Amino acid sequence: MEFKAAQTVFFSEVLFTLVWLGMAMRLREISHVEGRIKRSIILEILIWFVVAATTILFLTMYPDFKVYNVVFKIQNYHFIYFLSLFQLLTVLYSAWQLEQFWRSLNNSQRWEYKTFIVGSYLVCGAVAWSSSYRLTYLVILPKHLLLLTALLSLGWGLVLYGVLKHRLLNRKIFISRKIVYSFVVPSLLAAYLIGFSIVLLIMRTFGLEMSFVLKWFFIAIGFTAILFFFFSEGLRRRVHFFISTHFYINKYEYRDEWLAFSKTLHSVKTEADVVKALYKVLSESLYTREIFIWLGDESSGYSLFPMLNKHRVDIFIRPDDILIDFLKSHDYLYLNEKQSNDLFWKKIVRSRKDLLNSLNIVLLFPITTGKEILGLIGLGPEFTGGYYGHDDFDLLTALSSQAASAILAARTAEKLARVREKQAWDRLSAFVLHDIKNAASMLSLLRENAKEHIHEPEFQQDMLEVVDDALKRMGRVEKRLKILKDEIKPAFKRIDICLFLEECCYKLQMRLPNMEINIK
Template sequence: MLTSITAYSYGIAAIAFFTLTLLLLTSWRARIFGTALTVACVLTMFWAASIAYQAVSGISLPLLTDILEILRNAGWSIFLLMLLGPFQQTNSLPPFKFKLKPYVVGVVAFYCLLLLVSIYTYWKLESPQGKTGFMTGIVGRVVIAVMGMLLVEQLYRNTPAKGRWGIKFACFGIGGMFAYDFYLYSDAMLFRQVNMEIWTARGAVNALIVPLVAVSAARNPQWSLGISVSRRILFHSATLLGTALYLLAMSAAGYYLRFFGGSWGAVMQVTFLFGAVALLVGILFSGAFRSWLKVFISKHFYNYNYDYREEWLGFTRTLSEHGHGLGERTIQAIAALVESPGGVLFISRESGNCEPVAHWNISLPNESESASGSLCQFLENKQWVIDLQEYDSNPEKYGAIFIPQWLRVFPKGWLIVPLILLGKLFGFMVLTQPRSRIKLNWEVIDLLKIAGSQAASYLAQQESTNALMIARQFESFNRMSTFIVHDLKNLVSQLSLLLSNVEKHKNNPEFQKDMLDTLDYSVQKMKLLLHRLSRGSSIEHPAPLFIDKLLRQTLTLKSVFEPKPELEILDPDLMVVANWDRLERVIGHIIQNAVEATPKDGKVTICISKQEALVVVEIKDTGQGMSKEFIRERLFKPFESTKSAGMGIGMFESREYIHELGGQIEVSSCQNTGTIFRVILPFHMHVDDVKNAVSRQE
């Protein structure tokens, strides 16, 4: 009964594939894909027909069945590989063409090996070790099924979304065929025999994939998918497939050691498996092996050595990440392009030499190279990547260039890569020998030159940023020094006015007291300025203060001047938040200007009042005044002054600090009439409010 079902099952499969073959040869004639699909269908048809014939006739031909099954799987595998390959229309080639020949050669060699294994298995089935031969053949079929599913998965994954409409049913059908084979032979491995019911249903299952493949062939008869296989996916797939094959070989070797090892079999098996796993882990984590595999894949499976999108993303990511210095990251980024494990970066300096500034996995040399020397001039003019080994063997190629001895004997020195910025040599990089042999062709050299120019722009930006930072530090120091000098000038002016009034008021006890107070204040102020200058910075913290007390102290120092400033306090005990010394300096400067601009018979008045949430300090004089144009264009402009000995930064500093406190300065003036300065500051708290807050807390 089961035999007749087997005949019907595989007979239907043979008829279905025969029909699909006729359609491919007539209505759906295509290019090489159609031929490959037709061959796969023909081989499947013969395989199914041979099993149906054996079921009907009762003649068993296991070797023929195995050979036809291997050929069937080979046909479908090659068809999938061609869909992954470069046989596309000329005007739709992907940017990274996938070399098909190594894959086809590898698959053909693999299936030839399986044919030999099948013949060997057939011979083993006739020998006392039949079970061993049986297991060897089953493992090979499981590997075929896994490889077929991987190819289908890669085909579907790497097909653009708009192209999956044309191939999804073929992927479902072919993938289902390999998945069913995996289920069949996995079950056989588990139970040490083929399940005949699953085997019988296999023919009908294969017949069901015909409509799926036919739908895809009708939708896309040319099978022009424009697929580009990612190098990263290929790298990981090759690693995974190699690991799987290694583990299968390791398991088989362990099985044979246990089977033939006698009493030592178990010990030998465990020792072998541990050593094999340790070797596998060492290989997978080996940088040299990973480098070799990447170079091997790029060399034998692609027309171009690099996936430029991936390389440029990795290059930019390395330059932009945090951690190491930019110089070391630059070496890593360029070295990764040629699998170099280390290098040294040289940058042109103001000394006229290219000096070593960064290194990676190699010691930093003490030597430097003159920017006017033949090497640097050659790198700048020719912009060539210099191969040190080629220079040693064929120096004529590089003309009259002279590479110094210390660079020629550089530890594991390999390449000198110029870093060109705006047509000039910014520096160069020396890379060490790669982990795996790389052929320097035009593609590698051009990539290194472009990467070197990009890296030079990053390094130049860092150099400019560092120079700007230093310039700003000097600017900050110079600005602080300028303000200190301005304060010293004001003190000198006060002392000069004091001396000018000594002859007139030297016998006045009140003048003598004011003179001593002014001298004491000037000495203390000079000491403070010298202290700030010696520290190199000014740390001034704002705090609440009484504005009337600050003005009283300021006017005490101005009491020796003529006209003597007068203070009017409309609202006492008003508080603002500021630094005492800076605010005193700001308001004192405005008062000083008012006194100097007013004749001795004039009047200078300072008034303190509160307007809503603001404290207003009004400085009014009856001096010569200022024009509106002067106030608008020159009054607050730094380094602009109408005084012969003035520095022009007093009013600039005053306005900047008042703005820093959240206030503002208002100016109104009429020529030959006088000027009014209004310093407006945020009101902090009235003293009565402080007392009320304290009483409420009590």
């Protein structure tokens, strides 16, 4: 073995010793029963840097070992000697901390960590044997290095298997999704440039040269892919879905979605505004392109909101529909969920599957406040190919309850406005009728006494005053009616005649059950 190879081996042993010592200190911190031990990460990194720099200095400037027929001779009480002693003390300390850590685990945790502990003890035993032999005989044999390599490979393999199988490094790290999403494009660009550089390095190693056309062609392809990712909404959403489902505990940031919806609801005044805000939040958070929203109540039925579904046929759901009965006793209706024991769910699938399939709906979620259903949310399948789960149901529960409160507030405000308008109309009508009644009464009295007293000058004077007063009263009535005329403006709205007639017929049948109405 060459001299430079020996330097590399010794330096790698120093790095291993530092890493193993850090692990032992971490185990001591975890298994400490009385209280957590404070550690200074910066101080540890500084010590590691000083030890590594010192090792490089002694291995390059003051080597204290010699090579005789591929056998390493170590001088007594020199740097390599103390390095082997430090390595031996480190693995012994690590073995002690591993034993303390094993004692602090309960039975279920021991089952998860047993492979890790066995692999770690194998590494400690191999390194302890190697260091002890060096300190005793002051030599390093090549066959010992080969055996040490095999033992360390087996030990590290057991450690890696235990970590991956039981996910021992699975820890909660709170990082905002927005930061991760914004880091995707730079990461892809960096990965592409690194890969391209590695290809160039390999080609130069084998004496190959990349032509001018091929080099710039690959560069153009890379930047085109980045631009395609930047402008493709569907591809970005798929990447977001992959990140959210593989690197986060929850599929959604419930707090962010709830705050965004709350911020949008601050400026809404009508049910239409609430539905638009709900549709916006759902389309930005959920991974589906099919979103339908019905509004109504349990007495008049539910109508599909037309402004968000211009290319769809409006479908009216009656309050006695089997879908409404199912949602009154269940939290949601999910067609892809296997509910073999629920006969009601099977009945729904058989009777209303055609309706749901015509709209490509797989999930129907109620908008409820208390026990009253104010609307329905229909969702199509996810374009990622995934299925709806508890994260989706939790998000829909939070948003639908908030939307229900906003819809109820909008309806209450609308009813209050109508009541106030009616009160204003009644008050105006009372004034108008009062003036008309007074004018009519005076004119009626005038008409009754005119036959007897029309020739009297005093009666004629009173008659003129009565007519003037009646004209003044009618003038006030005309003025008030003109003001009311300016305030009344017709509101034009596009409606589906067939749907309108069906709703009217349904309301008539509710009041007149014996009446039979057919629409053709």
